[in-house]
Amino acid sequence: MLKYVHSVMGLYFGYPLGPAAAYYSITMSPRKRVRKSDNLRTSEVASVLGISQRTLLRRLAAGIWPEPMRDPENNYRMWRPAEVQQLREELERERQ
Secondary structure: OOOEEEEEOOEEEEEOOOHHHHHHHHHOOOOOOOOOOOOEOHHHHHHHHOOOHHHHHHHHHHOOOOOOEEOOOOOOEEEOHHHHHHHHHHHHHHHO
16 A cells, blocks of 8 residues: 655655655656767857857857857757857957
8 A cells, every 4th residue: 555645747656665765756867967078058158158048049040150060969059168269259359
């Protein structure tokens, strides 16, 4: 017989070992994102540059900044640290 029932997003899960088992089964996710390389995500690049992600994407779409390489598996942008440094220097020149 189940001793503890837990609701997550309207679904009920029964745990025979009590609240502690329920807590750890929900909070301890077995999947963890592993980074493939030193490349940065678009949101990280925007943060480093001190601009919003939307501004960064707008500048890419307008052709102001060159488009970075894309990951062939998922088509995500792959920002290399050297590219980010170039953009940072260009942005500093614009701000002066």
